[in-house]
Amino acid sequence: MALRPEAVGATTAELIHEYDWRDVALYALGVGATLDELDFLYEKRGPKVLPTYAVIPTFPACEALFETVGGDFLGVVHGAQKITLHRPFAPAGRLTTVGKVAGVYDLKRLAQAVFVTETRDAAGELLCETEWLILYRFDGGFGGERPPKSLKIRAPEAAPDFRVAEQSRAEQAALYRLSGDLNPLHVDPEVAAQVGFDRPILHGLCTFGYAGRAVLASRCGGDPARLRELYGQFKRPVWPGDTLITSGFAEDGRLTLTVDTEEQPGEVAFAGYAIVD
Numbered sequence: 001m002a003l004r005p006e007a008v009g010a011t012t013a014e015l016i017h018e019y020d021w022r023d024v025a026l027y028a029l030g031v032g033a034t035l036d037e038l039d040f041l042y043e044k045r046g047p048k049v050l051p052t053y054a055v056i057p058t059f060p061a062c063e064a065l066f067e068t069v070g071g072d073f074l075g076v077v078h079g080a081q082k083i084t085l086h087r088p089f090a091p092a093g094r095l096t097t098v099g100k101v102a103g104v105y106d107l108k109r110l111a112q113a114v115f116v117t118e119t120r121d122a123a124g125e126l127l128c129e130t131e132w133l134i135l136y137r138f139d140g141g142f143g144g145e146r147p148p149k150s151l152k153i154r155a156p157e158a159a160p161d162f163r164v165a166e167q168s169r170a171e172q173a174a175l176y177r178l179s180g181d182l183n184p185l186h187v188d189p190e191v192a193a194q195v196g197f198d199r200p201i202l203h204g205l206c207t208f209g210y211a212g213r214a215v216l217a218s219r220c221g222g223d224p225a226r227l228r229e230l231y232g233q234f235k236r237p238v239w240p241g242d243t244l245i246t247s248g249f250a251e252d253g254r255l256t257l258t259v260d261t262e263e264q265p266g267e268v269a270f271a272g273y274a275i276v277d
Contacts, residue, residue: 003071003139005104012099017057020092030176031209049089051227052212054128058117059180061099075138078204082131082231088224106144111136153271160247162218167243176206204234214246232272
């Protein structure tokens with residue numbers, strides 16, 4: 001299917017996401033939560049909901065936007081992700097999300113699409129907003145406009161204010177995908193080989209969840225209400241079983257974040273920032 005630049009401005013219907021404590025606990029396990037974070041896993045304690053759960057209600061809207069934009073799905077790569085939190089998630093609820101194609105751009109060799117979403121609770125209150133930057137490796141050169149310049153993120157040349165190292169499981173991607181991110185690239189060796197990987201890679205949004213958990217534990221005292229915004233660019237693949245190392249640097253009123261791995265030290269896999277209260 002050809003990429004459709006004319007899809008810019010297309011908006012989805014209100015799409016419903018109903019969830020309970022099992023869904024939020026499964027998500028927490030999918031992004032590496034352990035029994036040391038029992039508040040996010042145990043129904044007798046709520047449970048609390050990780051702020052990065054914000055991406056989960058948007059999956060149906062993003063799926064509809066992918067259909068609207070078209071392009072070769074085998075060439076899709078997640079370039080960057082942003083979430084803006086307005087209030088914490090309840091441990092169960094009925095949410096509605098509306099998605100929009102905010103842009104389709106030509107990078108000559110690649111193409112880029114930007115999706116944005118708004119998610120509201122049953123009372124109509126805005127809970128969160130997301131922005132997805134998607135790269136299409138096989139769909140560039142259609143004569144469209146160039147994208148805006150991307151945000152440049154560099155960690156300062158100083159010791160981090162915190163550093164969290166966690167080993168993921170070999171089954172991490174298989175577990176994470178049960179929350180709705182079903183791209184076969186992350187579980188099927190044949191699909192991974194088709195796009196140039198020797199084995200399935202970890203979801204970028206799983207790495208995003210690990211980074212969010214590190215910020216929550218290191219700077220928010222475990223309180224989801226204190227994380228207001230999280231943004232990150234996906235720089236290189238991470239594999240299930242890798243040890244993810246999240247480093248945070250306090251500067252200019254926010255935390256600059258990097259994630260690398262013990263298996264490929266010094267090669268940043270994720271670079272972004274967090275804003276906390």
